[in-house]
Amino acid sequence: MDRNTFTGLFLILVILVGSTFLLKPSSEEIKREKFTQDSIATTKKNPQTIAKKTAVLTDSATVTNTDTALSSDLFKEELSVLENKAIKVTLSNKGGKIVSVQVKDEKTFDGKPLILFKAEDTNFGFEYKSGSQNLNTSDQAFKVVSQDAANIVMQMANSDGSSLNYTYTLAADSNKVGFKVDAKGFENKVSGDQMVLDWNTKLLQQEKDLHNERLGSTTYFQKGDGEVDYLSESKDDEKVLNEGKTNWVSFKEHFFSAALIAKDGFSKAHIKITTLADSSAVKSYSAQLSVPYKNNQVNTYDLQFYFGSNKFSQLKAQGHDLDKQVKMGWGPLKWINRFLVLPIFNFFESMNLGYGLIILLLTIILKTVLLPFTYKSYLSMAKMRVLKPEMDEIKAKVGEGNQALVQQEYMKLYKQAGVNPLGGCLPMVFQMPFILAFFYFFPNLFELRQESFLWMHDLSTYDELIKFPTIPLLGWNHISLMCLLMTISTLIYTYFNNQISGVQGQMKYIGYITPIIFFGVLNSYPAGLNYYYFCANILTFSQQYFIRKFVDDDKIHAQIQENKKKPEAKKKGGFQKKMEEMMRQQQLNQQKKK
Template sequence: MDKNTITGFVLIVLIMLGSYFLLKPSDAELKKEQLVQDSIKRAKAAAAVVKTTKPDTSKKTVALADSTLKKIPFGMASVGSEQFVILENQELRVKLSTHGGRVYSVELKNYKTFDKKPLILFDGDNNQFGLILNIPGKNVNTKDLYFTPSSQSLTVAEKDSSNLTMRLSYSPTQYIDYVYSLKGTGFKLGLTIKSTGLDNIIANSSTFNLNWQASLHKQEKDMKQERQYSEIYYKNTDNEVNDFGDTKDDQKSITDKKLQWVAFKQHFFSNILVAKQGIDKSNLTVSTDVTNTADVKQMKADLSFTRMADGAVPLEFYFGPNRFSTLKEQGYELDKVVSLGWGPLKYINRYAVLPVFNFLKQFNWNYGLIILALTVLLKLVLSPLTYKSYLSMAKMRILKPEMDEIKAKVGEDNPTLLQQEYMKLYKKAGVNPLGGCLPLLLQMPIVIAFFRFFPSLFELRGEHFLWMHDLSTYDSVISFSPIFGVDHISLMCLLMTISTLVYTYFNNQISGATGQMKYIGYVTPIIFLITLNNYPAGLNYYYFLANMFTFLQQYLIRLMVDDKKIHAQIQENKKKPEEKKKKSGFQARMEEAMRQQQQIQGKKK
């Protein structure tokens, strides 16, 4: 840059600085400008008010909309905002929604989930309850319409009962009422559905078609086990109770018989709808969304009712625990939703095990002690069978050397002849080879009955004993990443397995089992470990106690039984004349079978 350019830049800078200071407005001029700007803002605001001050046409618009909705069946009830009404007593907190007039959610106030949260059976929009109204030209589902409640909050804890009406209006003189009633105590919620003045509006108005569905929340620790015991039960008016089966999704249509009630049953809690006048037709569905980790199963019931002479349909809900005694108090044989097994197992549990359990429960002991007492009583009752089984196995053990001699003489290549010689020995010695098996077989139904009794026993839910925090589910002492679907080891199941292995070892010593029979007994406990690992700790605890008491019984019997005396008695029996020995039916059948087998082999040769 030359001298003239530098001089020009300097002069420009001086002019700019001089202009800033010389032309800067004074304080008085700034205040005057601020006043002008404020005046402009006030003028703009006034202009905006003038522009928005137009004739109010909103009322005309609402009136026009109302006139349009009035032409649609239940059109006025198709718009609104959802509100909730609380109805509660000592056991239940029922939330009713004006949208559909339905039961929105049910909370059991005296129970908690496995993780100590409020126990809510169902809630939300996945749960529906609505009448399907056949109006000419259109089917209307009341679940999409808005009802008007008679009150906003009702607590009946200190009253005998209370009623609440949800009204769906077609016109001031035409409407459908849902009348809910709740007593001060108990798990029942009454519901009477009544139609007034709609006989000429609804086609086939003598029948109500109801859609009820619920997505049942997870309440227990083990989702797999809870899903296994969650299903639909239903009872017809011929007193037949049926179910869908524990594990499968299914759909059933029942039109040949009336139903009295339908139960959406979970493992330990149920939602049951009772129709006092019967359900004419039913379409029931169970489905499982395995991706949903919050809900156990989805259940649906499409039901058809015939209205009574006064136009009403009286219904009743049961929202409560699957405790046998509580369900029995409700009537209608609701206690049959508790699965106590099939065939004879059900009768063993219902008429033998359950009464003894209820008797022991009266002492208010810990449930671990009640199971202990139940096991002791059962073992005492079965002790004669245990004694006979031990005695028979002891006789077979004493005969083992003579059986080995026969085997060496006859050889293993002629099994028919070998069995004949064995039978002659049994006959001479007065020994029944099945004497040790029959008592065990007679005990098996009781053992299997307990397999269904303890998992269905509501009383064990949340009850602790020793290290087991909940006797109704597994006690995971070790947890790990899933391997073939197993992610834990139950300590009580492990102890039960070890005790079974020890029992098998001593049982083999008593019976003198050899070869394959000796090792088959060791495979079964391993299968039990895999199978029963997810089962309730209370069940494994019972099996463990049963093994321990069997050890004790066998030890005491061994003290009372002298092998030398048994051997002497066998030898004495062998000396008796052949004709004086009474042949058992089993021996006769075995001998006849062997003769036939020999004849067949002779013909083949």
């Protein structure tokens, strides 16, 4: 058992180190990204060249309307703005598209205005086939035909009388931008029964830890049956959705999202996510979304954008199950966080308490609920400690070479003394779901973003005690003080716990190895999560200290001796029968080998 345990710990270390290399982009991906960046740089230096290349015909091989085709001589890009207290949306007459969004009242990790994406990284337009030509409105010239504080109407007018109207609407204090499309006069000009809305962009880095931000960034989508799913967060991924409708697609990064919602759904969708070598962008997002086209005078499409934070309450207020983008864990962990932890958190937040105090109060509530189980655990460990001399006598009498018989004699002793050897595990069994639930809760909690407590300037990311050049293999470039305190408190707690339980031999040292492994894992995790684990350790240690004042080993020993004098119950439990039968079988097998 000891050899297997240490082997398992070694394999865990191998996985942690190996993942550092496996998640790195390949040399081919780095070269491809470098080529893209070089192309963008060339474009900026020679704008006339790219303007000529993007001169695209509207719906005919002959251009007769200079207002529609982009010409390096005649076309001049103009920007329009829709703005309220929540967001600032910038639109361009090139393609009539949204080219940039600023989320107000939010800043990047280095204090700059929070811009979700930039114009040079964004394409948005309808792709359709007219005869033998593949056309895209993203490169067409639009005109602003009307504008006020809440609405902008942009139009692409063709020489044959057909037109494409975009109506953007932004209500006060809203993070949603209404997007209505009217395609007029396209009868017998569009091949097929659908048009494809092509949207691709790069979302910019907003948080200090780009690696963790990428691990929380991907494309989410909702199918027509209401199921919300997402692409891989740890690697490049893509998916083609041909069956049923797709209600919405969201380009999500860790704490912010850009989503597109269709009132009648998209008939097909092809979505893709790519991790970039570019250190300023989180990931590259791409979506080709099909909408049905009918050969009518007018085709109308009602869409909506959402630009804003991934705060659970804010996403839930938008409807459409956008709140399912916030990862609350899997299975029962999700229900613990959504229906138990989050309401308590919101209650304390409504009292205008600091977030450090809220985390402490959550920990106190959890430890108070588990106090009866902690007491029983301590009592069970005390009984095992009192029985230790008798167990040593059994081991010396039987001999260490016959472990099966030793365990069988131990079981008899436990039965006579009325001791449950697994009683000490009871609090951990009840506490483990909450430990795992908080592991998802705090790293994905928007409320902790850029909130300070003590020396920690941002509870949603790691705090830096020491910063240094990146260590090869481990990938570390800092030491988190809160993670270090959490690890030290765990080691101290393990030491005193071993004194209480009387653990001996190699098993005693396993408790010291585990916190060190966790330090390697949690060093880059949010300070808020490590602060919770630190508080939990201190409270558990304090509870055991006071419980020890009320537990007398002499009284426990006397009670055990009284239990031994009682007649044994004739009926044995099914589990006990199986354990004894298994030990007898092991003993027979050992005798046969000898």
